[in-house]
Amino acid sequence: MGFALGGSIAWGIMYSPPEHHSADNHQAAEHTTEKENKNGFWEKAGEDPVAYFTLWLVGFTGVLAVSTIGLWIVTWRASKAQGRDMKASIDASKRAADIAHDAMIAGERAFVFATGVLAYWEIHKPTGQYHWRFRPNWENSGDTPTKNMTMHSECLLVPSQIMPGFNFDYPTxxxxxxxxxxxxxxGGGMVPRFPAAAITPSDIVEIQNGQKLLYFWGWARYYDVFPGTPQHITRFCWRLLVTGDPFRYNPNSDPQNVQFSNIHHFEGNCADDECKEHGPNRPEAHDRAVVAFAP
Incomplete structure (x- = not known):
């Protein structure tokens, strides 16, 4: 600053002003130059710095506001997309967990089905002949026990085939x-039930000759041990076939002389959703169970 002040003093001593008209022209030029220079940033700031900087502050604030709104929109869209992705991920995880849970239940739950017929003889005292009754052989192939299992069996000797559409869900x-x-x-329930007569040697001969048909059917209803699972059902319906001579049967000397086997009837064999139940309270159900065997 000292050099600037000294230079200014020296310049004032050495400078000699021009003629009067030249001075007027010089002042006019200096006034024009000064006016032009006042259009610059620092000149305006010098005249009214508060107002000028306030204007710029307003401008920067507007730019900042627009940027903030833009950033908010981008963030909102990103959050919305992230929310959708998170929901999809949660839904996928839930589906995977449900599949794993269902697979675990399917692999571990009780599954009951009839594997074959169990034949039991009894001696008819008046004749000394061997008469027969039957049980279904139920098996649980699952890794857990049944719960609240109920079952029913029936056996009928009839002269003709069961009519199609027979209602196996009759009330009983x-x-x-x-x-x-x-x-x-x-073994399940024994049929024919007491006091009904058992299957005689004469009945067996008629079965072997095709004069009569011996039907054996039943069902098992049960729950598995897993909470929230529905009741299960398995049905079977067989025709029983017999080989051997029933009049010469002796369980002590020739226990294999009479053999029983089964073939599946075209209806009445199903499990769970395959079983099309008609409801046990239908008024015609019991009647159909009787008239279905009319010759």
Whole structure:
């Protein structure tokens, strides 16, 4: 600053002003130059710095506001997309968990089905002949026991085939209960039930000759041990076939002389959703169970 002040003083001493008209022209030029220079940033700031900087502050604030709104929109869209992705991820995880849960239940739950017929003889005292009754052989192939299992069996000797559409869900009070542990077999209810007569040697000969048909059917209803799962049902319906001479049967000397086997009827064999139940309270159900065997 000292050099500037000294230079200014020296310049004032050395400078000699021009003529009067030249001075007027010089002042006019200096006034024009000064006016032009006042259009610059620093000149305006010098005249009214508060107002000028306030204007610029307003401008920068507007730019900042627009940028903030833009950033908010981008963030909102990103959050919305992230929310959709998160929901999709949660839904996929839930589906995977449900599939794993269903697979675990399907692999571990009780599954009951009839594997074959169990034949039991009894001696008819008046004749000394061997008469027969039957049980279904129920098996639980699952890894857990059954829960609240009920079952029903029926056996009828008829002269003709069961009519198509026979209602196997007729109402009955002949219902037994059972508990089947995992990987276990057990016999169901015995038929024909007492005091009904058992199947005689004469009946067996008629079956072998095709004069009569011996039908054997039943069902098992049960729950598995997993909470929230529906009741299960398995049905079977067989025609029983017999080989051997029933009049010469002797369980002590020739226990294999008479053999029973089964073939599936074209209806009445199903499990769970395959079973098309008609409802046990239909008024015609019991009547159909009787007239279905009319010759």
């Amino acid at each position: 009070n002949e219902i037994g209960t059972a508990l089947l542990p995992p990987k276990t077999k057990a």
